[in-house]
Every structure is written in C-alpha cells, then in structure tokens.
Amino acid sequence: MSTPSGNRMSPLERHARQLLRVYPAAYRSERGEEIIGTLLEATPEGVAWPLPRDIRGLTSGGLRARAMQNRQRTTTANVRLAALVGVAAYLAQLATAVLKIFVRYQLASGWQSQYSPYGWPLAAGMVVMLLTVAMVWLSSRRAVVVLGALSAATAVTYAGPWRSGADTTGIAYLLSLAAMIMLANSRSRPGLRWLWLVGLAVAVPLVPWPVLSGGVLLAAGIASIAWVAVDARPFLALVVYFLAGALPVAISNVVSGVGIVGPVVLLGVAAAVTAPALWLLWRQSARSGRPTQT
Secondary structure (H helix, E strand, O other): OOOOOOOOOOHHHHHHHHHOOOOOOHHHHHHHHHHHHHHHEEEOOOOOOOHHHHHHHHHHHHHHHHHHHHHHOHHHHHHHHHHHHHHHHHHHHHHHHHHHHHHHHHHHHHHHOOOOOOOOOOHHHHHHHHHHHHHHHOOOOHHHHHHHHHHHOOOOOHHHHOOOOHHHHHHHHHHHHHHHHHHOOOOHHHOHHHHHHHHHHHHHHHHOHHHHHHHHHHHHHHHHHHOOOOOOHHHHHHHHHHHHHEEEEEEEHHHOOOHHHHHHHEEEEEEHHHHHHHHHHHHOOEOOOOOOOO
C-alpha cells in the first residue's frame, strides 16, 4: 500500500509522516522509512489516518525514544546544559530590554543623549552580549570568554549606574555572565533546538502587552512540566531562567535592608520544584561515558 514513486503522497502517508515526527530526528533518519512502510501495509485501504492502536503505538514509541536521548549524557552534563541555556536566555532578554530602552532614550532626544546611562557604550556592550550568547551555540568557549569579558568591561566601565554596587541588575548581569562563561563547553554545545527558550526570552521585552508575554511564559512552563517525564531539562532551564530574573530583586532586598525572608522563600520554592526534576533527570541520564551534543 506504499505510494508509488513519482505519485503524490497519499493522505494516509502524509498523516503517518506527521505522526512520525514525535520520534527524534536521528531515529527518523535511521528507521523512519521502515516504520512508515510497516504502518502503510498494516492499514486498510481507503483510510486517511492510521488506526488508533497504531497512533498510540507511534506516540508512545516516539516518547520513549526521546527519553532515551538523555542517556547519551551524564546527569552532570545534562544539568550543565539546562543551566547554560537558562542563563543564556536571561542574558539575551536583559540585553534586548536594555537595547529597547536605549532606542527610546535616543528617539526622545533626537539621538543626542550620549551621556545618558542608556547611551551608546552600554548599547554596544549589550550588542556584544547578544553575540556572546550566539557564540554559546556557534563557536568555541574561547569566543564566549573573550566576547563576554568585552561586554562586561564595556558595561562596568562606561555605563553610569552600572558602576554602583547597589545596582542589583548590574550585579545579576555580571553573575549570570560569569556563570555562562563557566558553563560553556566547546565539546558539548547546545543543539539548535534549544534556541526556543532564547527566542522566547528575547520576545518578552519586545511584546507591547505584558499579559501576552506573561501568558506565553506560563504556557511554556506548563508545557515543560508536562514534558518533564520525557525530558526534565527544559523545565530546569526555565527554572534557571526565572531564578536569574528574580536575582536582582533578591539582592536588592538584602542590600536595602528589607531582609532575607524573600530570598530564603525564593530559594525554598526553587528547591521544592527543582528537586523532583533533578531526580527524574538522574533517572533519564547516562551513568557513565562522555557526553555528546544533544
């Protein structure tokens, strides 16, 4: 019942190939045609969709195959990857937000506000920051270190309020940047599919309706929780991303003398939601062996 060569794909085959996407790309490349052929032969004539039992089988098999992907990495490597993606997403969002404010300042002053805290030097540092995040995916750790150091030096040296020890956003920025540099690893870079979180983080400051951006983040969080039994890393990456964003507030509470109750509560909630995910990730990860790109 397979489609003859040169003919248009039948509705059954088209739907079967859509369902097959639940499998990882490497698995589809290796065994996809075999699965499709078996499925087409087992499906009665004149049916546009595979039988319900075959749909269930495809779905469960694909989810199992995706869960097995994590076993290519140790728990430590998986945690490092999730933390790296989460920190990179926060830094990309912060840089985008600063650049947005920079454009507003410049437009309001006719592009003459070079002495503003959000002037050209800080904008240049944030552009370099976005390039640093890109290098996590595209280049060596050396490029991440060099560009990250350049971005930090530009922000600290030239941006007025960033020189203040009380500027909690600046402190969180530098801490997150240091974490990203330490976590970056040329031999085990994140795959391109991990850019979804960075793209989402960049979009948040650009969306004019906070309710919409908040709803998208909430949906991403719910989806990552639903996915945690298959792969706990997206959920952990989101936790790191949210914690990095909450870090300035926590530091501000401590510096201003408000107290440490807020930071303690924040850490407690983070530990409560992270511990089960880490346990699941441990179950999903390899026990030994060198990590590979995922």
